[in-house]
Amino acid sequence: MKHINFKTVCFVGFLASMMGSVYADTLRMAYSVAPKTIDPYKSSASATASLNEHVYEALVSRTNEKLLATSYGWTDDTTLVVNLRKGVKFHNGADFTAEDVIYSSCRMMYRVDGKKNMLTSAMGPVTDVVAIDDHTVAFKTVGLYPILIQKLKSLSILDSGDADLGATLKFDNTGDCGITRYPTKAEFESGKYANGTGKYKYESFANTGDAALVRNDNYWGEPGNWDRVEMTSVENSGARMAGLLAGDYDLIENPTGEDLLALEGNPAYSYSTMPSWRTIFLILDVGSDVAPGVTAADGSNPLKDIRVRQALSLSIDRDAIVDKLMGGNATVASQFAPSYQDGADSSMPNMAYDADKARQLLAEAGYSDSISIDLRMPTGKYQNGKRVGQAIAQYWSRIGIQVNLVAEPWSVFRKGRSARELGVFMYGWGHPQGPSQMISYAFGTRDKALNLGGSNYSNYTDPDYDAAMRAWAVETDEAKAFEYNQEAMRIAVRDLPGIPLYYQHSIWAHKSDISVSGRPDERTFADMATKN
Amino acid sequence: MISYITKRLWQSGLLAFIMSLIVFLGMYVVGDPVEMLSEEDWTEQDKIELAIELGLDKPLHEQYLNFAGDIIQGDFGVSFVHNRPVLDLIVERLPATLEIAVLAMVIGLSIGIPLGIYSGIKNNSRGSRIISFFSTIGYSTPNFWQAILLIMVFAVFLKWLPASGRGLTNSMFGIEWAWLSLDGLKHMTLPAINLAIYKICMQQRLAKSGTQEILYQEYMTFARAKGITRNRIIRRHLLRNILIPIVTITGLEVGGLIAFSTVTETIFSWPGIGKLLLDSIHMVDRPVVVAYLILITLMFVFINFIVDVMYAFLDPRIRHQK
Numbered sequence: 119m120k121h122i123n124f125k126t127v128c129f130v131g132f133l134a135s136m137m138g139s140v141y142a143d144t145l146r147m148a149y150s151v152a153p154k155t156i157d158p159y160k161s162s163a164s165a166t167a168s169l170n171e172h173v174y175e176a177l178v179s180r181t182n183e184k185l186l187a188t189s190y191g192w193t194d195d196t197t198l199v200v201n202l203r204k205g206v207k208f209h210n211g212a213d214f215t216a217e218d219v220i221y222s223s224c225r226m227m228y229r230v231d232g233k234k235n236m237l238t239s240a241m242g243p244v245t246d247v248v249a250i251d252d253h254t255v256a257f258k259t260v261g262l263y264p265i266l267i268q269k270l271k272s273l274s275i276l277d278s279g280d281a282d283l284g285a286t287l288k289f290d291n292t293g294d295c296g297i298t299r300y301p302t303k304a305e306f307e308s309g310k311y312a313n314g315t316g317k318y319k320y321e322s323f324a325n326t327g328d329a330a331l332v333r334n335d336n337y338w339g340e341p342g343n344w345d346r347v348e349m350t351s352v353e354n355s356g357a358r359m360a361g362l363l364a365g366d367y368d369l370i371e372n373p374t375g376e377d378l379l380a381l382e383g384n385p386a387y388s389y390s391t392m393p394s395w396r397t398i399f400l401i402l403d404v405g406s407d408v409a410p411g412v413t414a415a416d417g418s419n420p421l422k423d424i425r426v427r428q429a430l431s432l433s434i435d436r437d438a439i440v441d442k443l444m445g446g447n448a449t450v451a452s453q454f455a456p457s458y459q460d461g462a463d464s465s466m467p468n469m470a471y472d473a474d475k476a477r478q479l480l481a482e483a484g485y486s487d488s489i490s491i492d493l494r495m496p497t498g499k500y501q502n503g504k505r506v507g508q509a510i511a512q513y514w515s516r517i518g519i520q521v522n523l524v525a526e527p528w529s530v531f532r533k534g535r536s537a538r539e540l541g542v543f544m545y546g547w548g549h550p551q552g553p554s555q556m557i558s559y560a561f562g563t564r565d566k567a568l569n570l571g572g573s574n575y576s577n578y579t580d581p582d583y584d585a586a587m588r589a590w591a592v593e594t595d596e597a598k599a600f601e602y603n604q605e606a607m608r609i610a611v612r613d614l615p616g617i618p619l620y621y622q623h624s625i626w627a628h629k630s631d632i633s634v635s636g637r638p639d640e641r642t643f644a645d646m647a648t649k650n
Numbered sequence: 651m652i653s654y655i656t657k658r659l660w661q662s663g664l665l666a667f668i669m670s671l672i673v674f675l676g677m678y679v680v681g682d683p684v685e686m687l688s689e690e691d692w693t694e695q696d697k698i699e700l701a702i703e704l705g706l707d708k709p710l711h712e713q714y715l716n717f718a719g720d721i722i723q724g725d726f727g728v729s730f731v732h733n734r735p736v737l738d739l740i741v742e743r744l745p746a747t748l749e750i751a752v753l754a755m756v757i758g759l760s761i762g763i764p765l766g767i768y769s770g771i772k773n774n775s776r777g778s779r780i781i782s783f784f785s786t787i788g789y790s791t792p793n794f795w796q797a798i799l800l801i802m803v804f805a806v807f808l809k810w811l812p813a814s815g816r817g818l819t820n821s822m823f824g825i826e827w828a829w830l831s832l833d834g835l836k837h838m839t840l841p842a843i844n845l846a847i848y849k850i851c852m853q854q855r856l857a858k859s860g861t862q863e864i865l866y867q868e869y870m871t872f873a874r875a876k877g878i879t880r881n882r883i884i885r886r887h888l889l890r891n892i893l894i895p896i897v898t899i900t901g902l903e904v905g906g907l908i909a910f911s912t913v914t915e916t917i918f919s920w921p922g923i924g925k926l927l928l929d930s931i932h933m934v935d936r937p938v939v940v941a942y943l944i945l946i947t948l949m950f951v952f953i954n955f956i957v958d959v960m961y962a963f964l965d966p967r968i969r970h971q972k
C-alpha cells in the first residue's frame with residue numbers, strides 16, 4: 119500500500135478548493151429537492167427534470183418554444199410530422215438527425231436495467247416513429263391524440279451513437295427496436311453517456327444529487343449565460359437561506375415567507391417571483407351518497423347540494439389569504455388552472471367572497487349548523503399550505519360548519535386519496551400542458567380510451583362537461599381545442615366539483631448582483647439568472 | 651466465551667427479525683410506493699406494471715417472505731426510488747456519517763473528560779461552576795437550535811465556515827472522504843461541532859460524578875498516603891475507574907451518532923445515512939428503510955458486544971469472573 123502523505127493530500131485539496139474561483143462566471147444554485155439521476159428518462163420528479171434540462175433538449179420546450187423541432191403538424195388523423203432543426207450537434211460532436219429521435223423513442227419504451235422508465239407516458243399511444251428523411255420524423259398514433267406534442271415535451275433527445283444499433287432501427291412498443299446495447303442509468307451518471315444537445319455539458323454528478331456543468335460553446339442557439347454551473351440541494355429551507363447568506367450559493371429556490379422578511383433591508387440580497395402554473399384548490403366528493411369525513415345532521419352527503427358547494431366557496435376570502443398569508447406571492451383564482459396560461463379563458467371573473475350569502479345559501483339548503491367536514495391536506499407540499507388550511511377551516515366555521523383539519527405527510531395523504539378515503543381535500547396542480555391537463559383528469563366521467571377522468575376524486579359527472587372534454591380530446595385544431603376546454607372549465611366552475619383557491623407564485627432568493635427572470639413551471643434553470 | 655458469543659448472535663438475529671417485521675408492516679401503513687412514484691397522467695396499466703416490477707402486486711406476507719429470504723442470502727434488495735441496490739446506497743453514504751460521527755466523538759471525549767475530571771476534583775471552584783453552567787446549557791438546549799446558532803455565527807456573520815454541504819472529497823481506499831481536503835474539513839467542522847456539543851456536556855457530567863465518587867474511596871486515600879504523585883493517581887487510579895460508565899455510554903452514543911444524526915445532517919445538508927433514512931421514509935422507499943434499520947440493529951448489538959469486551963479489559967473483577 120502506497121503511503122499517502124498527509125501534507126500532499128492537504129495541498130491537493132487546497133488547490134482543488136481554489137478551482138471553483140478559477141472560472142470567472144460560475145453560478146452556484148441550491149435546489150430544494152435533490153435530483154435523483156442524470157438519466158433523463160428514469161425519474162419524473164421535477165428536481166431531476168430541472169437538472170436534466172440543462173443537458174438535454176426535447177423537440178419543444180415546456181413553454182412551447184421550438185427547440186429541436188422547427189415545425190410540426192398533423193398530416194392525417196394519426197400522423198404527426200415533425201421537422202427537425204439542422205446543424206445541431208450533441209456534446210460529443212455527433213450530428214443530430216431523425217435517427218436520434220427514433221432511438222430516443224425506443225429507449226423511452228425500453229426497460230433500461232430491467233426497470234420501467236418513469237416518463238414512458240411521454241410516448242402516449244405512439245405505435246411507430248419513422249424517419250422521412252434525415253431531418254423529418256413522423257409519429258404514428260393508434261387513434262386521434264392531439265396532445266402528443268405536449269407529451270413529447272418529456273422526451274429528451276439522446277444520441278443514437280451511444281447505443282449499439284442493430285442492422286435496422288425500427289421502433290416498437292417494447293423498445294427492442296433491434297438495438298443490441300442500451301446505455302444504462304449508471305453510465306449516464308458516470309458521465310459516459312450524459313450526452314445531449316443542451317446549453318450545458320456534464321462535468322460531474324454525484325448520487326447525492328450534486329452536479330457540476332460547463333457551458334456548451336457549440337450550442338445551436340444563444341449560448342448559456344454561465345461558464346460553469348454548480349448545483350446542490352438543501353432540503354431544509356432555513357439551511358438553504360443560511361447557505362445563501364453565508365455566501366455558499368448565488369441562487370436558491372423556494373425560500374419561505376419568513377426568509378424573505380430577513381432579506382429585506384439587506385442590499386446584498388434580493389428575491390424574484392414569478393406566477394407559476396400551480397393552482398391550489400379543494401376537491402369535494404360531490405357524487406357519493408356518503409362522502410368520507412363529511413356528515414350532516416340528516417345523514418345525507420351535503421356536498422351533493424350545489425348551494426352547499428357555493429356556500430363553501432363564497433365563505434373563503436381569497437384576497438385576504440393572498441395578501442396576508444402569502445405575502446402577495448399568489449394570485450386569486452378564477453378557475454382550476456391559471457387564467458394566464460395558454461388556452462385559458464382569461465375573462466373569467468375571480469372567485470367571489472360573500473360570507474352573508476354563503477350563510478343564506480346554507481340555510482336555504484337546510485344545512486344551517488349541521489355540517490361537519492374533515493378537511494384533509496398534505497404537509498410540506500405547498501407554500502404555507504398548513505396556514506391556508508387553517509384559514510379555510512376558520513372561514514367555514516364562521517358560516518356554521520364544523521371543520522376538523524387533518525394535515526398528513528404526503529405519502530399518507532396520497533395513500534388515503536388513492537383509497538378514496540378523502541371527502542374534502544386540498545391539492546395543487548401545475549402542468550405545462552395548460553388548463554386541459556388538470557380538468558381532463560380531475561373531473562368528468564372515467565373514459566379509459568380517451569384517458570379522461572383518471573383522477574376524478576370528486577365523483578363528479580355531467581353530460582355537458584363530458585361532451586366538451588371528449589370533443590377536446592380528439593380535436594387537432596388548437597384554437598378549437600382551447601374553446602372546448604374553456605367550455606368544460608366554465609361548467610366546472612359553475613358546478614364546483616372542487617373549489618379553486620389561488621395560483622402559487624414561485625420565488626427565488628439570490629445575490630443582488632444577479633437578476634433572475636423566473637419560470638412558470640417551478641423549475642430552476644441556470645439561464646434564468648444573468649449577471650448584472 | 652464461545653457460548654456467550656453464540657447466545658449474543660442468536661439474540662441479535664431474533665432482534666433483527668422482529669425489527670424487520672415491525673418496520674416492514676409500518677412502512678406498508680405509511681403509504682403506497684406506486685402512488686408516490688407515479689404521475690397524475692399515468693394510466694391504470696402503467697401503475698399495475700410498476701407494482702408488478704416492484705413486487706407489490708403480491709400479498710403482503712408473500713412480499714415479506716421474499717424480502718426476508720433475500721436478506722438471509724445477503725441481498726438487501728433494490729431501492730424503489732433510486733433503482734439501485736440498497737446496500738450500495740447505504741455504503742456510499744456511510745463514510746460521510748462516519749467521519750463527522752468520529753470527529754464529534756473525538757472532540758466530545760477529549761474535551762469532556764478532562765473538563766469533567768477537573769470539575770470533579772476542584773468541585774465548588776469558580777472554574778468548575780463555569781464549566782457546569784455551560785454544560786447545563788449545552789445539555790438542555792435542542793440540537794437543531796444549536797445548529798442554527800452555529801450557522802448564524804460562523805457561516806452568516808463571520809463567514810469563516812460554509813453553512814452546508816460536504817465540499818470537496820478525496821479518495822482513500824476507494825472511498826470518498828471529506829477530511830482529506832481543506833475544503834472538506836471546513837465543511838465538516840460545523841456539523842461535527844454541532845454533534846459534539848452534546849457529547850462534551852455529557853462526558854463532562856459523567857466524568858465529574860465518577861470522579862467525585864471515586865475521589866473518596868479508601869484506595870484513593872491509601873494511594874495518597876503512600877505518597878504517589880498526583881498525576882499518577884489521576885491516570886492510574888482515577889481515570890481507570892471512572893471509565894466503565896463512560897465506555898458504556900460512549901458505545902451507545904457512537905451508535906446513536908451513526909444511526910440518528912438525522913437532524914444535524916438535514917440542517918447542514920450533510921449527505922450521510924441519516925438524511926438517506928429521512929428521504930426514504932418520505933418517499934416510502936421500503937427496502938431502504940427496512941434494510942437500514944436492520945443494519946443499525948446489528949450495529950448496536952455489535953457495539954454492545956465490544957463494550958462488554960472492554961469492560962473485561964478495564965475491570966479485572968469482570969475479567970476473572972467465572
